[in-house]
Amino acid sequence: MSSGDRALSVVVAGGGTAGHIEPALAVADALRELDPTVRVTALGTERGLETDLVPARGYPLELIPPVPLPRKPTLDLLRLPGRVRASVRRTRAVLDETQADVVVGFGGYVALPAYLAASRGLRRGRRRIPVVVHEANASAGIANKVGARGATRVLAAVPGSGLRGAQVVGIPVRGSITGLDRAGLRAQAREHFGLDPEAPVLLVFGGSQGARSLNEAVAGAARELGAAGISVLHAHGPKNTVSVDRDQAAPAYVTVPYLTRMDLAYAAADAVICRSGAMTVAEVSAVGLPAMYVPLPHGNGEQELNAKPVVAAGGGMIVADADLSPRRVVETMVPLLQDRRRLDAMSECAAGAGHRDAAKEIAKIVMDVARGQA
Structure with a gap:
């Protein structure tokens, strides 16, 4: 079934800290305002605040294995490839199950598997899922630097984030705050x-x-x-x-x-x-x-x-x-x-x-990407 025959499905990846989760949920709220039929699914891990915040806001949460990136050469670094593969496999299963039309990532260790899983279909005979990346910080993290390479749209809160070609839109903030x-x-x-x-x-x-x-x-x-x-x-x-x-x-x-x-x-x-x-x-x-x-x-x-x-x-x-x-x-x-x-x-x-309308602007971009119009 094509997205033209059903409600659009959007997967948001922004778990771990409130700084990653709140922008994701603000965009989710804005998507629902634009089109109440849109299905929004959040990705997260059992370690993050998303296990409380996401259900409280009324969105389904799919848990994936966490992939923390070691900052120093340790045994965890040797285990990283296996952890990435396991997390990407589970994430790709979620994308297939939800029939995702677009992945929206906000950085952090939940976003990296989402970016990799969205592009994995090319090697598996399945469709590639377009990606929208949003960088909230003034200096982009590793996950978003990776995701931006193959993203359909790259967005940033401020100029000079380190992501080439990023459109500056501000940070999406929940409506209870902006209003x-x-x-x-x-x-x-x-x-x-x-x-x-x-x-x-x-x-x-x-x-x-x-x-x-x-x-x-x-x-x-x-x-x-x-x-x-x-x-x-x-x-x-x-x-x-x-x-x-x-x-x-x-x-x-x-x-x-x-x-x-x-x-x-x-x-x-x-x-x-x-x-x-x-x-x-x-x-x-x-x-x-x-x-x-x-x-x-x-x-x-x-x-x-x-x-x-x-x-x-x-x-x-x-x-x-x-x-x-x-x-x-x-x-x-x-x-x-x-x-x-x-x-x-x-x-x-x-x-x-501030950018009071950032969530709405990002939601419109996500909808265009999901419909193949961007």
Whole structure:
């Protein structure tokens, strides 16, 4: 049966971390908005957050063997070819079972087997499945570099990702974030978290697991923030704790392990201190929040690159992890949060640097590729 006789089937590959999963699900949502008959299947492994996030969003999840890429020469490197073959075989079976018309990959160890499996049909007398690659980071990873070589379309969040011929479309962000009415939800959001309805609010989070340096710096500034009349909503991570003398941190210092309602957290806030993963930068800029971005101090420096376009536009600032301290928090954030005109100006700049319609644009490209029109 040809795709013209049935609903289109799209397989999205973006497992492991929220930074890979959330863009995939944002595109899945946008595909359903464009055509409610589209069948979307997500690929993942039993190790990733997708086992919770994907079913919660109402999409079927097919598990494949994980293929982590060793960063150093170890015994795992010798086992890699066998693991790749096993994962590609299982992935190709999923593509055949779902009658996939297109594979959309977002990088990471789930995407690599998907890219290889999509092209495997050429050697097996089966059809080749077209691939769309999206790179969220400022510097492309290995999986997407491999996938881009045979992809029908290559997309990127920002210029200079390292993928030749990539079309810059931004990062797909879920509709509950891009369509957020921060002003309209402010009162409800602050009541939800137990925050002062009038005081300026600083939102602090370090990703799904938290960030110790952010926790220590902001908690250490609690007294001064409270004395300045600033409330804090602090997500410290499920494995971390934050000790704050709340009597000295008036009007409010609210700590939570994890934010399940990021939309309300963004609506409650006036400014943010956070890491600068690609998805974090995309969401924070999409909702127009001024931010102090504190890139991870290790890796290849991509987190700093992620934040630079927003900072250049005037929507935030970058502070090195080694330079973050309670004093830096106080000296930077207190004057900002007490200056409504500056906050509004930075908010406008942040929103202007984002790509609010990225998910819809990518969904349209995916549909064109699936129909053989791109």
